Amino acid sequence: MEATLTRPALSCCCRTIPSSSSTSRLLVRPSVAPGLRQQSTKSRTKRALNIPKHESFLNPRPTTNHIVFNPPSSEASVYHTPFKFLPKTDPRRRAQLSNLFGSSTTIQYSTPGASAEPAVNPDELPAVFPPELGTKKYHMTKEDVEEMRRLRLEDPNKHTVTSLSKQFGCTPWFVMMCVRSPREHRDKHKAAEAAVKARWGPKRTAAREERARRWAMLFRGEL
Amino acid sequence: MKRLRVDRWTGQLVTATRPGAAGVSSSAPRFRCVAASARRCQSTAAAAAVSESVAAAADLVDNNPRFPPLENLPPQVTSWPSPPPERALQSAKLAALHARLALSKKIPLQTLARTLVDASADPNPRFNNTNLAFVGQTLINYHVSEQLMIQYPRLPMEIFYAAMKGMAGPAPLFQIAKSWGIESAAVPGGEVDPGLLQFSLDATGDAILGFGYSRAEQKYIDKYKFRRSVASRVVFDDDFGDAITKTEFASNETEDDDHIHTNTSYGSATTRALAEKAHANHVRAVVGAIYTHCGREAVKAFVKAHVLSRKLDLHKLFVFSDPTRELSTLCAREDFEKPIARLLSETGRLSRTPVFVVGIFSGKDKLGEGSAASLDHARRKAAMNALKSWYLYSPGENVRVPSDMLNEETRPWEPAYIDIGEVIARGGNLRR
Structure with a gap:
C-alpha cells in the first residue's frame, strides 16, 4: 500500500478543508503531491504539525447561547446503530432519510463558517483484501466433489489441499470441508509439525503463545 | 525496650468492674471469664462446652444488678435457630435498615427481620426468607428480563443470559x-441481633428459588463436560441459563470432615459463595416483602431504583469466534450488499508500531470501524464492532415495557420491536 499517501501528518499539514468528522480527517487525499513524503527536520515537522485550532475554539467568548460540539477523534460507539441496521419501523430511519446517500455513521455537525465536507466515496478507498477473494461462485458439482475426494484419498502427497483448490477453482476451506486426508497422512504431518516446534527456542515459543493470546483477547474485545 | 502488654490495654477495665473475676489473679483465666460473660454466645454447642466454673462466674455476671442485660431474652433463646419475631421491634439495626431503604410503613419490622434469616440458618419455612425470596426472585427476574428484552431486542440468547446474570444474579x-449496609452474624442463633443477616456455613439450606428442571443425563454432563445447547438451556435451566443441580454442595457430605473444615474456612471460595447466596436471597426477600405488603407498583419502583439503575456494559459480554463470517451471514440474511473491508487510514506501515484503521462497508454504508496494529486484526475488530452495533440496537432509552400496561390510565400499547433471531448459532463460544 502506498505509505507515502496515507501519512496523517501529511494530510494534516496539507489540508485546506476543515475536518468535520473523526475518521475522515485521516483519509487518503488524491490531491496531495505524490513526491512529498515527510519533513526532513524536526523544526519543519513541528511547523507542519502546528495546525490551527478548530473554528469552535477560536472565539473564546461565544455571544450566542449554543453548545460547542467538537468531539475528539475516537472510536465510534457500538451503541450508535448504523443507518443500515435500523429496522424499518424505527423513527430514526425516517429522520435520517436525507442522509441515506451519505456516510451514515459519521456524526454530522456544523459550526458557523465551516463548510460541509463532501461524503467519502467508499469505492475510492483501498480494500484490505481483494474483494473477489471472498466471492462465492457456487460452481462445484457433485461429480467435482467426488473426484476431489477420490484424488485426495488416492495420493494425499501429490494432491494437496492447495493443489486441489487450484485445480477446481475453489478455496482451500472448501477442499477441507469436502475431504479429510487419511489418518496416517495426518499423523505424519502432525509429527513433522511437532518436530519443527520442538526446535523452537524459548523466545519463539513465547512469541507464538503471545500471538495466540492476542487473538483470544481480540475476540473478547479486550484489545 | 519496654514490653507491650496488650492484655492490659482494655482488659483491666473489664475485670475491675466484674466481681466474678475479682479473685482471679493470672491473666489467662481472666480472659476466659471475659469470653464467657459476653452476651453473645456463638452457638448452643459452644455454650455447652464452657466449663462449669466459668459458667458459674458467667452466671454471677449475668445476675449482677449493677449491670442488667441490655435485652431481656427468653430463657430458651439460645436453643432456637433464629431470633423470635417479637425481638425485631427492639433491634436498632432493623429500624435503621427500614429507614435507610425508605420502606413503606406498611412493611412491619418483623417481616424485615424475617428477610434476614436464610434457609441455612433456620430450615423452618415459616421463619426463614425462602418464600419471600422466591416471590422476589420471580419479580426481579421478570422486570430485568422485560427491560432487557424491550431495550435490546436483538441480544443473542447467550448474551441475554449473561446480562441477566450481571443485573439480577447473585453477584450484583x-x-x-452490601451497599444497603447489611452485616452478617458469625453464626446464626436465637440470641443474635435480628438486624444481622443470618446464614450458616455448615448446614446448607435447601431453598427452592426459581423454575427449572435437572436433566436426566446431568451426571454425564458433569463428567464429560458436554456442551448444553441454548435451546435446551431455555427449556431446562434457570433464569440465568445455569443448570439446576439438586443439591449444590451435596458432594461435601460424602467427603471427610477435614475437607469440609477447609472449605468453610474464612475467605474460602465456598464461604464466599454461601455468603453471596445468602445476601442475594435477602435482597430478593426484601423485594418479595415489598410486593406482599405494598403491591405491584411499589415493587416495580423499588426494582427500578435498586436493580435496573445499575449500569452494565453489554458490549463487554460479547465473545466472537469468526466475526467476519458472522457479518457476511448477517448481510446475506438481511439482503445487504456483501461487506467489504476498506482501509480508512494508516500510519507507520513499515515501522514497529503501525496503526491501521479499517472500515467495513456494505455498499455505500459504513457498518463498523476498527483500528489495530495489523490489517487482519483491524478487519476482525471492525467486523466485531459492526456486529455489536447490530446486536446492541436499542429503540430508545425510555421505552415502555409490557408491565407499564398494568397501570390503567396509560395510553394504548404500541407493539415493541421483536427481532427474528440470532445470525448464527453462538454455542461455540461457551467452550472458551
Missing part, C-alpha cells in the same frame, strides 16, 4: 445488599 444482588 450481593453488591446491592
Whole structure:
C-alpha cells in the first residue's frame, strides 16, 4: 500500500478543508503531491504539525447561547446503530432519510463558517483484501466433489489441499470441508509439525503463545 | 525496650468492674471469664462446652444488678435457630435498615427481620426468607428480563443470559445488599441481633428459588463436560441459563470432615459463595416483602431504583469466534450488499508500531470501524464492532415495557420491536 499517501501528518499539514468528522480527517487525499513524503527536520515537522485550532475554539467568548460540539477523534460507539441496521419501523430511519446517500455513521455537525465536507466515496478507498477473494461462485458439482475426494484419498502427497483448490477453482476451506486426508497422512504431518516446534527456542515459543493470546483477547474485545 | 502488654490495654477495665473475676489473679483465666460473660454466645454447642466454673462466674455476671442485660431474652433463646419475631421491634439495626431503604410503613419490622434469616440458618419455612425470596426472585427476574428484552431486542440468547446474570444474579444482588449496609452474624442463633443477616456455613439450606428442571443425563454432563445447547438451556435451566443441580454442595457430605473444615474456612471460595447466596436471597426477600405488603407498583419502583439503575456494559459480554463470517451471514440474511473491508487510514506501515484503521462497508454504508496494529486484526475488530452495533440496537432509552400496561390510565400499547433471531448459532463460544 502506498505509505507515502496515507501519512496523517501529511494530510494534516496539507489540508485546506476543515475536518468535520473523526475518521475522515485521516483519509487518503488524491490531491496531495505524490513526491512529498515527510519533513526532513524536526523544526519543519513541528511547523507542519502546528495546525490551527478548530473554528469552535477560536472565539473564546461565544455571544450566542449554543453548545460547542467538537468531539475528539475516537472510536465510534457500538451503541450508535448504523443507518443500515435500523429496522424499518424505527423513527430514526425516517429522520435520517436525507442522509441515506451519505456516510451514515459519521456524526454530522456544523459550526458557523465551516463548510460541509463532501461524503467519502467508499469505492475510492483501498480494500484490505481483494474483494473477489471472498466471492462465492457456487460452481462445484457433485461429480467435482467426488473426484476431489477420490484424488485426495488416492495420493494425499501429490494432491494437496492447495493443489486441489487450484485445480477446481475453489478455496482451500472448501477442499477441507469436502475431504479429510487419511489418518496416517495426518499423523505424519502432525509429527513433522511437532518436530519443527520442538526446535523452537524459548523466545519463539513465547512469541507464538503471545500471538495466540492476542487473538483470544481480540475476540473478547479486550484489545 | 519496654514490653507491650496488650492484655492490659482494655482488659483491666473489664475485670475491675466484674466481681466474678475479682479473685482471679493470672491473666489467662481472666480472659476466659471475659469470653464467657459476653452476651453473645456463638452457638448452643459452644455454650455447652464452657466449663462449669466459668459458667458459674458467667452466671454471677449475668445476675449482677449493677449491670442488667441490655435485652431481656427468653430463657430458651439460645436453643432456637433464629431470633423470635417479637425481638425485631427492639433491634436498632432493623429500624435503621427500614429507614435507610425508605420502606413503606406498611412493611412491619418483623417481616424485615424475617428477610434476614436464610434457609441455612433456620430450615423452618415459616421463619426463614425462602418464600419471600422466591416471590422476589420471580419479580426481579421478570422486570430485568422485560427491560432487557424491550431495550435490546436483538441480544443473542447467550448474551441475554449473561446480562441477566450481571443485573439480577447473585453477584450484583450481593453488591446491592452490601451497599444497603447489611452485616452478617458469625453464626446464626436465637440470641443474635435480628438486624444481622443470618446464614450458616455448615448446614446448607435447601431453598427452592426459581423454575427449572435437572436433566436426566446431568451426571454425564458433569463428567464429560458436554456442551448444553441454548435451546435446551431455555427449556431446562434457570433464569440465568445455569443448570439446576439438586443439591449444590451435596458432594461435601460424602467427603471427610477435614475437607469440609477447609472449605468453610474464612475467605474460602465456598464461604464466599454461601455468603453471596445468602445476601442475594435477602435482597430478593426484601423485594418479595415489598410486593406482599405494598403491591405491584411499589415493587416495580423499588426494582427500578435498586436493580435496573445499575449500569452494565453489554458490549463487554460479547465473545466472537469468526466475526467476519458472522457479518457476511448477517448481510446475506438481511439482503445487504456483501461487506467489504476498506482501509480508512494508516500510519507507520513499515515501522514497529503501525496503526491501521479499517472500515467495513456494505455498499455505500459504513457498518463498523476498527483500528489495530495489523490489517487482519483491524478487519476482525471492525467486523466485531459492526456486529455489536447490530446486536446492541436499542429503540430508545425510555421505552415502555409490557408491565407499564398494568397501570390503567396509560395510553394504548404500541407493539415493541421483536427481532427474528440470532445470525448464527453462538454455542461455540461457551467452550472458551
